[in-house]
Amino acid sequence: xTTQRNREAALRHQDAARGAHRGAxxxxxxxxxASAALHVAAVPTLxxxxxxxxxxxxxxxxxxxxxxxxxxxxxxxxxxxSLTRLPPAATGMxxxxxxxxxxxxxxxxxxxxxxxxxARASFFCIGHRAALYPDLVRRIAACGHSVENHSHxxxxxxxxxxxxxxxxxxxQAQAVLTAITGRAPHFIRAPxxxxxxxxxxxxxxxGLRHAxxxxxxxxTVCGVPATVLARLTSALRSGDILMLHDGGSARTATxxxxxxxxxxxxxxxIRAAGLRATSLPEAMDAAMDAPSAQAVxxxxxxxxxxxxxxxATGTR
Ligand SMILES: [Zn+2]
Numbered sequence: 001x002t003t004q005r006n007r008e009a010a011l012r013h014q015d016a017a018r019g020a021h022r023g024a025x026x027x028x029x030x031x032x033x034a035s036a037a038l039h040v041a042a043v044p045t046l047x048x049x050x051x052x053x054x055x056x057x058x059x060x061x062x063x064x065x066x067x068x069x070x071x072x073x074x075x076x077x078x079x080x081x082s083l084t085r086l087p088p089a090a091t092g093m094x095x096x097x098x099x100x101x102x103x104x105x106x107x108x109x110x111x112x113x114x115x116x117x118x119a120r121a122s123f124f125c126i127g128h129r130a131a132l133y134p135d136l137v138r139r140i141a142a143c144g145h146s147v148e149n150h151s152h153x154x155x156x157x158x159x160x161x162x163x164x165x166x167x168x169x170x171x172q173a174q175a176v177l178t179a180i181t182g183r184a185p186h187f188i189r190a191p192x193x194x195x196x197x198x199x200x201x202x203x204x205x206x207g208l209r210h211a212x213x214x215x216x217x218x219x220t221v222c223g224v225p226a227t228v229l230a231r232l233t234s235a236l237r238s239g240d241i242l243m244l245h246d247g248g249s250a251r252t253a254t255x256x257x258x259x260x261x262x263x264x265x266x267x268x269x270i271r272a273a274g275l276r277a278t279s280l281p282e283a284m285d286a287a288m289d290a291p292s293a294q295a296v297x298x299x300x301x302x303x304x305x306x307x308x309x310x311x312a313t314g315t316r
Contacts, residue, residue, distance in 0.1 A: 008198075010070055015198065024309070025217070029079050029080045029081070029200060031066075031079045031197075035197065036065050038059065038063050039060065039063075040079040042056050042059070042060060043236065045283065050249065052266065054137065057209065057253075062149070065246035067230065073230050074119070075277060077242050078220055079195065079197050079199075079200060079217040080197075080199060080200030080203075080210065081194065081209070081210065082195070082210045082211070082212040083209060083210070083211045083212060083241065083280070084150040084212040084213065084214055084241065085214050085239045085240065086238075086239040086240070086241060086280075086283045086284075086287065087233070087239070087283075087284070087286075087287035088238060088239065088287075089263045089283070089286070089287035090238070090278075090283040090286050090287040090290075091238060091281045091286075091290070092238050092275055092276055093132070093238060093239070093275065093278045093282075093286060094236070094238070094239075094240045094241075094242060094270050094275045094276070094277055094278070095121075095166060095240070095241045095242065095277075095278055095280050095283050096114075096119065096120070096121035096122070096242055096277045096279075097121065097122045097123075097148075097189070097211070097213065097241060097242065097243050097244070097280065098110060098121055098122070098123050098244050098245060098246040098259075099124045099125075099150055099189060099243060099244070099245050099246075099247065099249045100124070100126060100129075100150065100154065100220070100245045100246065100247030101123055101125055101129065101136075101245075101246035101247040101311055102123070102125055102129055102130060102133045102136040102137055102140065102246070103129075103247045103248075103249075104133055104136060105257070106246045106247070106249055106257045106259065107123075107133075107136055107140070107246045107247075107259065108136070109257075109260050109288070110246045110259065110260070110263065111139065111140065111143050111145075111247060112187065113260070113263045113264055113267070114143070114145070114263075114267075114277075115143060117264075117267040117271070117277070118144075119267055119270075119276075119277035119278075120144055120145055120279045120282055121146075121149050121277065121278075121279055122146045122147075122175070122187065122211075122278060122279040122280040122281070123140050123145055123146070123147050123148065123151055123246065124148045124150035124187075124188075124189045124211075124245065125137060125140075125147055125148070125149075125173075125177060126150050126151060126152065126153070126154045126173070127149070127150075127151065127152035127169075127172055127173030127174075127176040127177060128152055128176075130147075130173075130176050130177055130180060131176050131180075134180045136178065137180060137181060137287045138180060140181075141181040141182075141183065144279075145226075145279055146183075146185075146186070146187075146280060146281045146282070147172050147177055147180075147181050147183070147185060148177075148185040148186065148187040148189070148211070148280070149170060149174055149177060149185040149186065149187065149188040149189075149208065150173070150189050150191065151169050151170060151173055151188075151190070151191050152169045152172040152173040152176070152187070153169060154293075155191065156191075156192070158190065158191045158192075158194075159190060159191070159192075159194045159196030159198070159199070160196055161193060161196070162198055162201070163196065163198040163199075163201045163202040166196075166198055166199055166202035167202040167206070168202075170188060170202065170203075170206070170208065170238070171206075174206075174208070185208070185282075186207075186208065186225050186280070186281055187208065187209050187210070187280055188203070188208045188209070188210055189210065189211050189212070190210065193212070193213070193216070193243070195210060198287055199285070199290070200312070204262075211241065213241045213242065213243035214239070214240040214241045214242065215231060215232050215234075215236075215240060215241075215242055215243070216231065216232070216242070216243035216244075217229070217231045217232045217243070217244055217259075217262065218231060219244050219249055219250055219259050219262065220245050220248045220249065220250055221250055221252055222258065223250040223251050223252045223253065224252070224258070224262040225252060225258055225262045225265070228262045229265050229266060229269070231241045232244070232262070232266055233266065233269045236269065236270070236273055236275070237273075237275075238275060241280070242266075244259050244262070244263070244266075245259060245285050246259060
């Protein structure tokens with residue numbers, strides 16, 4: 001009963017934080033400001049010296065290449081805020097995240113393993129897949145995990161789209177997931193982990209936060225359990241955000257989805273290290289409830305507590 005009350009209180013905190021965040025003005029990341037300045041400067045340069053179009057075009061192309069490369073960084077924090085580690089106040093926690101589901105074969109088995117270990121996780125669901133398997137999404141939520149937004153279509157061109165197209169797709173997924181679970185996702189992760197420069201303006205005012213990762217197993221392309229496990233657990237420590245996939249999992253030599261072969265060993269390793277596997281919202285709640293965050297919390301400004309809790313090295 002107490003747990004249920006705590007959970008409801010935590011959700012109220014999160015909703016209040018999201019509301020406060022929704023009204024916050026968008027502040028472009030430095031790399032986006034520099035890119036905008038370069039584009040603006042190109043116009044008078046070409047007017048003053050039309051013959052300089054070659055170097056100007058080269059500079060703009062180099063700029064877009066640089067933004068593209070920055071978007072490939074874990075979480076792409078250089079071109080917008082991204083949670084790539086849990087706040088330090090989430091002591092002893094490791095966030096598990098599963099992308100690209102729900103999958104009718106793999107997701108139920110992932111849920112069974114998590115349940116066996118008493119572990120919690122965040123599932124970054126693709127909107128159109130969630131619409132195909134709503135009962136599965138409801139089951140994820142009913143098991144105590146969080147359902148988060150991983151776009152509606154997970155298309156390869158997502159990162160290159162203009163902000164209104166990105167926003168439209170995220171809103172579409174948000175509506176589907178909210179209608180199924182009754183809870184609006186708090187986090188989004190860009191498809192393929194690639195965030196373009198227009199994701200940040202697309203998120204402005206939505207209250208959604210981009211979640212990156214600390215370590216990923218590359219389990220959609222690698223079917224060797226020991227390799228995937230090593231990628232996830234080498235230098236494992238409190239605050240890590242681990243990324244796996246319950247959708248599109250690579251297969252082991254015996255044809256088993258590799259995530260199912262890795263997950264028990266991963267949870268054993270987490271437990272042996274004295275850590276606890278949690279969902280992202282659960283970890284953020286814990287960080288908000290920590291004494292360091294309590295010191296700055298006031299009833300009128302719950303987002304200040306979240307921000308203080310997030311003031312982590314990994315939150316860029
Ligand atoms: Zn994905």
